[in-house]
Amino acid sequence: MPEAYIYDHVRTPRGRGKPDGSLHEVTALRLAETVLRAIQDRNDLDTRLVDDVVLGCVDPVGEAGGDIARAAALVADYGDHVPGIQINRFCASGLDAVNFAAAQVMAGQQDMAVAGGVESMSRVGIGASGGAWPADPHIAVKSYFMPQGISADLIATKYGFSRDDVDAYAVESQRRSKRSWDEGRFARSVVPVRDVNGLTILAGDEHMRPSTDMQSLASLKASFVQMGEMGGFDAVGIDAHPEIEAVNHVHHAGNSSGIVDGAAAVLIGNREIGEANGLKPRARIRSFANIGSDPALMLTGPVDVTEKLFRRAGMSVGDIDLFELNEAFASVVLRYRQAFDLDPDKLNVCGGAIAMGHPLGATGAMILGTVLDELERTGKGTALVTLCIGAGMGTATVIERM
DSSP, X not given: OOOXXXXXXXXXXXXEXXXXXXXXXXXXXXXXXXXXXXXXXXXXXXXGGOOEEEEEOSSOXXXXXXXXXXXXXXXXXOOTTOOEEEEOBTBTXXXXXXXXXXXXXXXXXOSXXXXXXXXXXXXXXXXXXXXXXXXXXXXXXXXXXOOHHHHHHHHHHHHTOOHHHHHHHHHHHHHHHHHHXXXXXXXXXXXXXXXXXXXXXXXXXXXXXXXXXXXXXXXXXXXXXXXXXXXXXXXXXXXXXXXXXXXXXXXXXXXXXXXXXXXXXXXXXXHHHHHHTTOOOOEEEEEEEEEEOXXXXXXXXXXXXXXXXXXXXXXXXXXOSEXXXXXXXXXXXXXXXXXXXXXXXXXXXTOOHHHHOOOHHHHHHHHHHHHHHHHHHHTOOEEEEEEEETTTEEEEEEEEEO
16 A cells, blocks of 8 residues: 655644734635645645645635635646545544545555645634534434533543643643744744735734733633523533533633634655655654544543554554644643643643634644654654544544654
8 A cells, every 4th residue: 555645734824813813814715825835836846746635624615615625726826637625524624634635645546635724714703604513403412512612611620620720731832832933943834924915914823922821811711601501501511421510610712722814735645756756755644543522522532533543553652752632722632631641741842722723624734734843853753643623523643754
């Protein structure tokens, strides 16, 4: 079976996902075009060799709808022959796009593909695409539907994480993110977003709040108290997990992922296509997996899918040098660390979405690139990338530095 190699990756900066964010004037299409052009330019890529463009997008409606991957390939001048497909597995869409492309290469059905994701959360609001899960009682009742923030608080309650615990993790995420920018760890991979005149709109992540400390976070009220108590979702969570007597609400904007705009792209191909075009592989994709998990806890999927991936790949925690887990909420990371007794210095070492933001469909490809850069910087060998997913799922991928 052919191997699937990562030849390059890029991402845009993350812009605040609000009308006053720097990327609000930039459509999802232009964000996707930015990273596709960067992949082409950086690698002197003959796009006639690209078999597909695969992009994750969680709210593919309006200006972000209609198979944005095909539109982005066309506007980036990849050529009429290059197809595109948009996929959606909620927050893991960008990583699943990479896995989807890698699987095609491994199956021998494609030689080269560009995968990644895009989300303009300031222009196409979160949840804009709707869905049966929250709206139709036929599935909502059966699956214990509740907003993700309630599930995050449910996890904190069930596994014993206090307000101080989740706030301390958030402070560390801000510290690590600032250190990574200050040390230039993202310099190789972040490409600026420019306007039609070539002027830079944004060159760095703007959601970060590096002055965050425990005192400033302590002043924030828990975000999901009213929703849980008055909206009845605490009762839903307790019904699903009757061992819990009351939900301890600990999450707020400061220890949850930020709403941002952004895009990412990863160049994937087999060895022969790389050698023929003078491309040096940076990593190979060793294994990947998906799983369904408890829909009420919802965000514990990374634990379950990591266990599944280890079983399938014949690996264990000791075989992984670095772990990268999307920081949807602080309790998600703390539970993952607790479940595998992980050294904190191996997990999200460059910071994460609590500080830099979570552009839904793009995040999976972004954090894959982040941990690959860190493997190269430190000379380490293997990394595992994973994300929690709405409705209770998990996706994980193991890469090995070349």
